Amino acid sequence: MATEFHNLQELRHSASLANKVFIQRDYSEGTTCRFQTKFPSELESRIELTLFEETVKTLNNFYAEAEKIGGQSYLEGCLACATAYLIFLCMETRYEKVLKKIAKYIQEQNEKIYAPRGLLITDPIERGMRVIEISIYEDRGSSGSSSGSSSVSGSTAR
Amino acid sequence: MSAVMITRKLRKWEKLPGKNTFCCDGRVMMARQKGIFYLTLFLIIGTCSLFFAFECPYLAVHLSPAIPVFAVLLFLFVIAMLLRTSFSDPGVLPRALPEEANFIEMEIEAANGSVPSGQRPPPRIRNVQINNQIVKLKYCYTCKIFRPPRASHCSICDNCVDRFDHHCPWVGNCVGKRNYRYFYLFTLTLSLLTIYIFAFNIVHVVMRSVDQGFLSTLKETPGTYPFKYEYILLLVCFFTLWSMVGLTGFHTYLISLNQTTNEDIKGSWSGKNRGQNPYSHKNIVKNCCEVLCGPTYPSIAAEKSSAPKDDPPLAAKLPPLASPETDAETSIVKNQ
Numbered sequence: 001m002a003t004e005f006h007n008l009q010e011l012r013h014s015a016s017l018a019n020k021v022f023i024q025r026d027y028s029e030g031t032t033c034r035f036q037t038k039f040p041s042e043l044e045s046r047i048e049l050t051l052f053e054e055t056v057k058t059l060n061n062f063y064a065e066a067e068k069i070g071g072q073s074y075l076e077g078c079l080a081c082a083t084a085y086l087i088f089l090c091m092e093t094r095y096e097k098v099l100k101k102i103a104k105y106i107q108e109q110n111e112k113i114y115a116p117r118g119l120l121i122t123d124p125i126e127r128g129m130r131v132i133e134i135s136i137y138e139d140r141g142s143s144g145s146s147s148g149s150s151s152v153s154g155s156t157a158r
Numbered sequence: 159m160s161a162v163m164i165t166r167k168l169r170k171w172e173k174l175p176g177k178n179t180f181c182c183d184g185r186v187m188m189a190r191q192k193g194i195f196y197l198t199l200f201l202i203i204g205t206c207s208l209f210f211a212f213e214c215p216y217l218a219v220h221l222s223p224a225i226p227v228f229a230v231l232l233f234l235f236v237i238a239m240l241l242r243t244s245f246s247d248p249g250v251l252p253r254a255l256p257e258e259a260n261f262i263e264m265e266i267e268a269a270n271g272s273v274p275s276g277q278r279p280p281p282r283i284r285n286v287q288i289n290n291q292i293v294k295l296k297y298c299y300t301c302k303i304f305r306p307p308r309a310s311h312c313s314i315c316d317n318c319v320d321r322f323d324h325h326c327p328w329v330g331n332c333v334g335k336r337n338y339r340y341f342y343l344f345t346l347t348l349s350l351l352t353i354y355i356f357a358f359n360i361v362h363v364v365m366r367s368v369d370q371g372f373l374s375t376l377k378e379t380p381g382t383y384p385f386k387y388e389y390i391l392l393l394v395c396f397f398t399l400w401s402m403v404g405l406t407g408f409h410t411y412l413i414s415l416n417q418t419t420n421e422d423i424k425g426s427w428s429g430k431n432r433g434q435n436p437y438s439h440k441n442i443v444k445n446c447c448e449v450l451c452g453p454t455y456p457s458i459a460a461e462k463s464s465a466p467k468d469d470p471p472l473a474a475k476l477p478p479l480a481s482p483e484t485d486a487e488t489s490i491v492k493n494q
Contacts, residue, residue, distance in 0.1 A: 020257045027286040027293070030437060031307050031321070067453050077451035081343065084238040093454045128252040128458050130303060 015118060015137035023056065023132040033063040035124070035132050042136065046117050055109055055121070056132070059102065066098035099125060174459050175253060176317040186245040187457075188330050189315050195244055195330030202240070202348070205394050206233045208387050209355050213362050220365060225358060232351045239344035240329060247457040248334030249320035251301065251309060259302040266297070291436035308437070310420050317459075324419040333419075336457065339450050342409050349402040356395040359388060416445040 021042050026034040037056045039049050076094060080087050106123050114121055114134075122133040171184035179188050188195070206229070214226035254262065270280055282297030284304050295304045298311050301318045305311070310322035312332045321335035333341045412422060416438040421427055427435040439445055 020261065022258055022261050025306065027288050027307055030288055069448055069452055073453050074447065074451045076454075080454070084235050085242055085340070086238070088454070093456070095453050095456055099456060125456070125458060127255070127258065128303075130251070130254075130306070131258060133258070 289436040
């Protein structure tokens, strides 16, 4: 690997954004939230296929769990309806609970697997559940070996 | 003079483009034109106030006190559903950020190839297969995204809304994935409330005329204080009843087929495409359960009221690019 980072702090301080890859939604099974597991070519030199697939599959499983229509969701729906949905003022919905788990999982993946390889996953909820955005960083110290676009580097100054 | 720099982080909903208005720190999200919504509120509250003031005392004494109690509960439920429909985020899809928009543009150009000058480029459509049915995803030029299946762009609110049903001026908001069930419950309970008030209105008139004789009951009407309002009530209820029952029936039909009003109007799954709706479970009960008892989706575009519960250490570790809250920091310079 050309670039090695030991944690997210180091990533932030010594890296510059080179490119972003967007993993699109997979609609083959309907409108439930699923992401494609197709491995983007830009990541080929950065991360192993198995690790990437593992991440996307786990995320898909989390979303499937959140959107599962079964006994628990019926109970939640009926109870909420009976209280004129006022119960959601004090209770967290199942979806929100799973979203917190997802945020924690992504944080963990970033710290352990992606940041050391100069990559960063953005939680899909920040992008309207449309894409999983993976930012590719290059070490500022190294000479420009990235295929990055100059229009993208402006985003660091946001 | 000393200048004080105050840095305030912009919330997600403050950065949201589109013609929505927000209140209560992003908890309330509505369309800009709210006039008809106020009319709806006025009609419901006005009619029910007349009912409670002029009819309930008589009915409670002569029939049962349970009648006004049930009416109050029904009325409160109707108002709760109306407010919930009007104030919640219908399922607005946030617009693509510049990088994502560029990425999509590059993909489109790669797919279309080079277009000779003078020729119109082909329409931006992506085909996806859902449950063995080809569905075309259209590109939204305003939001710069390929709309997910069943999403549509509302020109009044200038937003793409997921599972877009229609824009309802009576509730002052779009009806989409997140608030469809509240809208349906609102129409259903309002129909029940209207039928209830109408029925007991008639019961009241009948009972009075039995007590006093029908002709004298009618003669009382021109000058008598309570009776004038009863006729207003009857009239309002009569017209509301037919429209609400019709609307509820229509939406019950749509739910049983798992279709949206938008799809029904466009005829996406009717006529020659009948029976090909890929979103339907082909089972009325399953369709109803999915729409009415499905999971409650979180609001993506607007700031949730429960956002402050976020774990501070977790957010602090993320570098600036990952959290949009810190992306736009505005500095307000105040001169003292």
